[in-house]
Amino acid sequence: MEKKVIIQDKFWLRYRELIRKEMIPYQWNVLNDSIDIKIEKERNDNTLLLEKSHAIMNFKIAAGREQGHHYGWIFQDSDVYKWLEAVAYSLKEKMDENLKDLADEVVDLIAEAQEDDGYLSTYFTIDAPERKYRCLNESHELYCAGHFMEAAVAYYDAVKNQKVLDTACCLADCIDRNFGREEGKIHGYDGHEEVEIGLLRLYEATGDKRYLQLSCYFLEERGKDPYFLSRQKAEEQRPPLIEGMDQWPLEYYQVHKPALEQTTAEGHAVRLVYLCTAMAQVARETKNEKMLEACRKLWRNIVDKRMYITGGIGSTVHGEAFTTDYDLPDDTMYCETCASIGLVFFAHQMLKNETYGEYADVMERALYNTVLAGMALDGKHFFYVNPLEVVPEKVKKDPGKSHVKPVRPQWLGCACCPPNLARLLASVDEYVYIQKENTILANLFMNCESSFQMPKGECTIMQKTNYPWDGNVEFIIGSTAEEPMTFAVRIPGWTDNYMIKMNGRTLSLEVKNGYVFFEKAFAADHIQIEFEMKPKRWYANPHVSNENGKTALSRGPLIYCMEGADNGDCLHLLELKEDEEIQYSYEENLLGGVGTLHTCGMKLDLGHSDMPLYLSRHFETEKVKKKIKWVPYYSWANRGENEMSVWIREEKVPRGKPAGMPNKMKEVF
């Protein structure tokens, strides 16, 4: 046992219980088509299959237990794998024999659906065996395989089910026999990255270097021959598996140039961050500096130029893709939940490579905002797409916004996000600490009890906090070793100030790469850190043209938003004074318990509704004082359909008057 983190945190336990009690049983019912729900189109596309999930039935048919055809997306299998992975983490946290029995049965079913040579993909086994590995731009065969490997390792780790690991190895071996540099093998890769990650987990679990090498092969091969996928598709001369897939440019698949030479985040956002996640780990495992440098460049491009303030990525629904630098529209964006999950993975791997607080900052930003926003508070409704601004009427009347939902659907035709969310939230304990030899980095803040096998002896850490509502974090650290070790705590990028005490004594420690470092032979030492957690305003780089003159609010790791439920319609008529103070309060009974922000702003009063559309003078609008309430972005759309906006226009303070001066309007509070 390398490390063990037991979460005891109110904020996160609520989520983990939701996963155990609601999401896992709910998703099981969905996968078995045993629940009557409304499956919604993720966007306006008549080719989407929406009648049912059929995911378990696909396996039963492939296993020969049932007769019939495959139904659903070609990558429907991955919904089952991600569910199994979430189950694994959940069982690891808290054993549930009934659930384990169910999962064991699923493992048996998957093993039965596997062909003798290890091949596994229900669509091809059932309906198109002659097309196996022959249409990789669309087939998602290796993508699903990767998800199965991840699930298998997690499930083996949780309950020591040998069969699942053997099935995964057998699949990986099949892939290894079919792909590679050697003659007779396919010199190519999957259209959707993911197997590279799965193989790495299998390598970690088994120590078999072939899996590392195969993962590395896929990464190095990717984009070397940009036309591999399109040529293979053309050679096959068969109808498409996914309508319209032929319209995407090379960038969609990240094959426009060798992966290691790519410097800007292009194409399908989930694919890109999955690629980066694998590259970041392979770079570490194989000490490949060139690959690490490629990761750094892609990271910089995302974080400096292509990421929403909520940690969302992907600016357009078309190809679910990145567009160009600073192109971050608020109402037509994609910001897929899975993409932010992938960004968490990428950040986590980079943080393992380099102790650099920005990686953890972004990981936290994505996790606490876009990732959590992907799920309703009931654990049974999900967003695929996470807008920063919604006006329901505009969404409904413009099919170009058909991907933007004002409220979370019960399920989606393409159901990649819900089980992806489940597996990340069920394994959030993995992201709290990173151990690097004799050093432990504390990256996320939540109540938990942890133990680590250090080079010498064992280290235990008790973390206590009321994060994300409070910036106080305490650590009680003990170690069985008498020699010093290093404990590093991230100082979040969002704080302007912090105070550190050790065993009651205030320390003045320098921040280095976003962390403060404690080097000591710990023995029940008490470290107390207080991050200043004032509400803050944020401004976007002026190149983000749609945010010019606007501000967004945050407190701690949370980005806030305004909703119609609190503020009425026409959020676009609201503005905030540059120097208006922001109040914070915790509301136990709102949205499962949230900290809310309160500002005194102004609302343009248009008087009567029939004012002209254009005037050759400023509209004579009265500005009336208006209290504006802000809720955490992750908690929006839990009170029915309403308007929402993250950004608000800011009224500048006239020059000469120092910013931050008290303002008359504060009196109304």
Add this chain to the structure above:
Amino acid sequence: MEKKVIIQDKFWLRYRELIRKEMIPYQWNVLNDSIDIKIEKERNDNTLLLEKSHAIMNFKIAAGREQGHHYGWIFQDSDVYKWLEAVAYSLKEKMDENLKDLADEVVDLIAEAQEDDGYLSTYFTIDAPERKYRCLNESHELYCAGHFMEAAVAYYDAVKNQKVLDTACCLADCIDRNFGREEGKIHGYDGHEEVEIGLLRLYEATGDKRYLQLSCYFLEERGKDPYFLSRQKAEEQRPPLIEGMDQWPLEYYQVHKPALEQTTAEGHAVRLVYLCTAMAQVARETKNEKMLEACRKLWRNIVDKRMYITGGIGSTVHGEAFTTDYDLPDDTMYCETCASIGLVFFAHQMLKNETYGEYADVMERALYNTVLAGMALDGKHFFYVNPLEVVPEKVKKDPGKSHVKPVRPQWLGCACCPPNLARLLASVDEYVYIQKENTILANLFMNCESSFQMPKGECTIMQKTNYPWDGNVEFIIGSTAEEPMTFAVRIPGWTDNYMIKMNGRTLSLEVKNGYVFFEKAFAADHIQIEFEMKPKRWYANPHVSNENGKTALSRGPLIYCMEGADNGDCLHLLELKEDEEIQYSYEENLLGGVGTLHTCGMKLDLGHSDMPLYLSRHFETEKVKKKIKWVPYYSWANRGENEMSVWIREEKVPRGKPAGMPNKMKEVF
């Protein structure tokens, strides 16, 4: 001869010569596939047919002169009809025997392609005779018929070709036999309005009331049974004629409720304004007050809530449609050239109904801005879609903006706009004056010599002006009648001031409904009006959320824009002070001769390019003085691919300082 207007205007003669010398021969070559051009997709849609026009060949095949199949859009015939209509106006202006011979041959060809019973639609005649009038949601059969009727009347009017009028009547009679309230007829209408307009022109030309009644029937029938089109389609049980047409809601076709009960502009923008155009005329011809009231309501909704400042309409590419009130995005809009042409038609008909200057103001706004922008200065490149903001890099990287072109294509797969432009510009003389019994309204301003048959005697009007560059307009009016008549001149909505002289003497006349009225027995009287034509700023209603804090510039009827060619990249970094003066100059050698505006604004200087994406304080950007040059919107994109923006951020003047005060920065001029 009711009226005759001979244009002698430099600004408009350039266009009319372009039509005669460039557009008509060019479009003839395109329709005959005898020119090597690049036909571009109007949007990202793989079903578009782009190899050739084939429009004339379709007629030859239908006529039995050639063998083969129909190619192109199902409404490809209308390209030929609109070409013929433009030829008619051009010949009326200036006879050209060769062109007349060519057009006569086209008329012969059309007549040959017509079936014995009068039916005319090359697609159905050639490839699907069994589907005639059976899939009206897609077929465009009556749409094309309407365009032929318009062309036929115009061509008959120009050269007295009896055959064309007979062919059109024969077609109208065929439609009359097939559609109507009587048993055995189809109780329905075309998916795309237009035949209603064509029938009205045929009624005007022939005096046959059946055509007026049939037009009226289509209007009254429309939407009474909202499911007529979808039911007919379902009953036919045949594959679609246009891929994806089944996705559109009832609003797309304006059939969600009876046309006379519609109060908001919904669906496909061109269809809606064609519908309104016909309703406005039928209301007048049949004295139908309810229909007129419906027109007024739809007009108000468009003009008060759904029209761009350029006179563009249609906020989304999806369905080429209106969306909702105040939803007017600048970079994803549609603003189809044809839609603004239709808005000119609608406005013109309403002005005939009611002497109300706003109709002429909107007609002028659409004509001088979006309509003219639809064509390059060379007359050989065309916009389908007219954006208000273009950043070429963003357009290229987001398939959601595939309909937005940074430069005008040579031709478009769906070529409705170029010949529509040609026929409007070739007949712009029709829009200058409107005669209502003993009154003449002067609506548009251009040099022209006109004569009118008045109830008593003949009236001649000579108009002299350097419009749109100068606000002086002179009229010399004579009349053979000795009794008084009324001459009314529109006082444009954009002017704040005007001065009127008659025969050298200053008059003080009240503006009534946007016009000043002169009642007199005219005898070589000289009326001189000077509209104050200062550059102006415009502001959008605060409900147009994307224009908050922004301003747009105009001078006279022209809306202006900034282009990269004059101002460099990153137009979003420019801003204008609230009180900065706007200079005007005329540049003979720029863009065919244009008046340009000049402002001294500011540009945010971001210093180095690697500033972070988000900051918790204002970005420390220097504002550097920057001369900003503006060109008329209609003239943009004639200097290669570059950025363009109509709206600019405006920096407010600190309070206490009166607006309009001289500003230091002016010194740089």
